[in-house]
Every structure is written in C-alpha cells, then in structure tokens.
C-alpha cells in the first residue's frame with residue numbers, strides 16, 4: 001500500500017483537531033535560519049482538506065512574466081487578521097502557535113494565506129516572504145499542510161545545498177529566525193502523479 005493511501009485511511013477515522021505541540025523538533029539551517037517540524041500535528045486532515053476544497057472561495061491570480069500575463073499556478077485565498085477563518089480548527093491552530101512562540105516571536109500570528117495545489121503542475125517558485133518584517137528582521141511563518149504531500153524545498157540565498165521536506169496529512173512546519181531573508185523556499189513542480197494539497201500559512205501582521 002502506498003504511504004499516501006495509508007495516510008489518508010489513517011486520517012479518515014480521526015476527528016478534526018490538534019495534537020500537543022510538544023513533540024516539535026528544530027533543525028538549524030545556518031545563517032540564523034531554522035525550521036521546526038511536527039508531522040501530523042492536525043488530525044482529521046483528509047476531512048479538513050475536503051471541507052476547505054469546497055468551502056473556501058478560491059481564486060486564481062495572474063502576474064507579469066517576460067512581458068506577458070500568465071496564470072499563477074495555484075489557487076489562493078487570503079484571510080486578513082479581521083476575517084473569520086474557514087474552519088474553527090484553524091483559529092485554534094493560530095491561537096496555539098501564538099501561545100507557543102510568544103516569547104520568541106514577540107507578536108501574534110495574525111493572517112492566514114491558503115494555497116491550493118491541484119496537481120503536480122501547480123507550484124510556487126523560489127522566494128522568501130520578504131514583505132514586512134521578514135526582509136530586515138527575524139520572523140516566523142507557520143505552515144499547516146493537508147491533502148497529499150508535496151515537497152517544500154529550502155535553499156540558502158548565498159548558494160549551497162537545498163533541504164527538502166515532504167509536507168501533507170496535517171504536518172506543521174515553522175520557518176523561523178532569518179529564514180525569510182537568508183534562505184528561499186519553493187514548492188517545485190513534479191511530474192509524478194500527486195494528489196492535491198492545501199497549505200495554510202500563518203504570519204504576523206504585515207509579513208507576506
């Protein structure tokens with residue numbers, strides 16, 4: 001049985017909820033950047049995936065590339081801090097992340113960006129979340145992933161080897177320290193047959 005199928009079967013039994021954050025593990029990346037990872041933080045991830053697919057008002061975006069307008073290869077929905085999130089477990093996740101990282105981050109997680117990668121052709125290119133505090137100061141971006149795993153790749157801006165993490169099925173990753181300005185991250189396209197994935201990113205005010 002594929003691990004993907006195992007994951008989803010395992011999931012369907014569970015109710016939508018959150019495990020304790022205690023088991024989260026930090027990996028130092030270098031240049032002051034780090035990631036914290038907790039696989040399966042969110043339970044009932046398949047159920048939440050189904051709800052989000054149907055209930056979130058997804059939209060496509062377009063942008064200029066080489067003098068023409070192209071579709072951004074993923075669907076999006078951005079929740080400003082004043083807007084209610086599409087499921088109460090996401091509000092609870094943001095509250096718990098804020099409490100857990102209070103001393104280190106010094107401000108709450110506020111906004112939620114949702115991205116829907118429909119298949120392996122959807123992706124996001126190398127970038128840092130450098131709008132706002134992330135361009136000059138340490139900050140954090142916390143990502144919860146539901147649906148099929150996709151690789152989150154990270155690489156140092158100065159050049160060097162990349163780090164790859166498959167994320168899906170309720171996994172949590174927090175990019176912290178200088179990660180947004182000294183490293184870049186991406187969800188690379190893949191030619192493999194992968195199912196859809198939704199990522200939920202929590203960020204402090206102004207970070208994007």
Ligand SMILES: O=C(O)CCC(=O)C(=O)O
Nearest residue numbers: 115124129143185187199
């Ligand atoms: O899909 C992800 O987990 C990453 C998304 C991302 O890096 C972004 O939207 O800034």
Ligand SMILES: [Fe+2]
Nearest residue numbers: 127128129185
């Ligand atoms: Fe990003």
